[in-house]
Amino acid sequence: MRYHEAHASGESGMTTYENLTIEKNGSVATITFNRPDKANALDHAHLLDIENVALSFRDDPDTRAVVFTGKGKHFSSGADLSAHPDPVVKNAGLVLRRRRARLGERAIEAIYNMDQITIAAWNGAAMGGGACLATAMDFRIGADDCFMQYPEILIGVNLMWKSLPLIAHLAGPARAKRLVVGGERVDASTLYDWGILDAVVNRESLLEEALSWATRYAALAPIPAQMIKRSVNAIVSSLDAAVMHMDVDQNILSATTDDRQIAVKAYLEKTDPSFTGN
Numbered sequence: 001m002r003y004h005e006a007h008a009s010g011e012s013g014m015t016t017y018e019n020l021t022i023e024k025n026g027s028v029a030t031i032t033f034n035r036p037d038k039a040n041a042l043d044h045a046h047l048l049d050i051e052n053v054a055l056s057f058r059d060d061p062d063t064r065a066v067v068f069t070g071k072g073k074h075f076s077s078g079a080d081l082s083a084h085p086d087p088v089v090k091n092a093g094l095v096l097r098r099r100r101a102r103l104g105e106r107a108i109e110a111i112y113n114m115d116q117i118t119i120a121a122w123n124g125a126a127m128g129g130g131a132c133l134a135t136a137m138d139f140r141i142g143a144d145d146c147f148m149q150y151p152e153i154l155i156g157v158n159l160m161w162k163s164l165p166l167i168a169h170l171a172g173p174a175r176a177k178r179l180v181v182g183g184e185r186v187d188a189s190t191l192y193d194w195g196i197l198d199a200v201v202n203r204e205s206l207l208e209e210a211l212s213w214a215t216r217y218a219a220l221a222p223i224p225a226q227m228i229k230r231s232v233n234a235i236v237s238s239l240d241a242a243v244m245h246m247d248v249d250q251n252i253l254s255a256t257t258d259d260r261q262i263a264v265k266a267y268l269e270k271t272d273p274s275f276t277g278n
Helices: 044-059 094-101 103-112 129-135 151-155 164-171 173-180 188-193 203-218 222-237 247-254 258-269
Strands: 020-025 028-033 065-070 117-122 125-127 139-143 147-149 199-201
Touching (some): 020 044, 028 044, 044 103, 065 203, 094 103, 103 129, 117 203, 125 129, 129 147, 129 164, 139 203, 147 188, 151 258, 164 173, 164 222, 188 199, 199 203
Parallel strands (some): 028 065, 117 139, 125 147, 139 199
Antiparallel strands (some): 020 028
């Protein structure tokens, strides 16, 4: 098995994946990110699993709601900075680098475009790409210990994966700027006040509450429910792709700057950076 491929189907006939698990109970499915030793960080293989599992529901008329959560302490800590460089990309040209950099975007779009109602059971951290995943879902139920942060600015790059509009739609422009430009870390109470979380419960009740929401939405007539969901998404995101079509290129550009190197050094050494604008 290549490192990015899903395992073959098990005895149940359900495809299993290297970095996540799926459990189905009637019309509700639960997907659990399963890299707890890495705080469910997102490397290439994990993102590919997320894209593939989201796409797998296109031909599943029986599942009507899907809960996403993280095994262990955190929902997802974002990009896996400890991962070894992708051997395919390490010495590749810019054409391939740009294509591979869009994998996160593809995973986000696969979740956002699911017909089923999607619910994040948000435990602990949702940082960077983890926050992008949570905001791509229809609803977010947060544990009282959950928090959000977009740390990209702290390491000298912009947010990509076409996810900036997602947080702007939820929180509004000023709060989106506080989160993405300012890199603020926001706790569960504030996330609820800002409309990013739809409910906050204690950690022990998180999955039970998320499954309760999923069961309620799964009991609705699926054709109008799914059409309304997709229509709402189309209304709020009709210009997103046009505006954000170059965020990968912006990320690649910002990663080549002197300020990027200064930011990473300061981040790792826990010192205050002094940026030059170069």
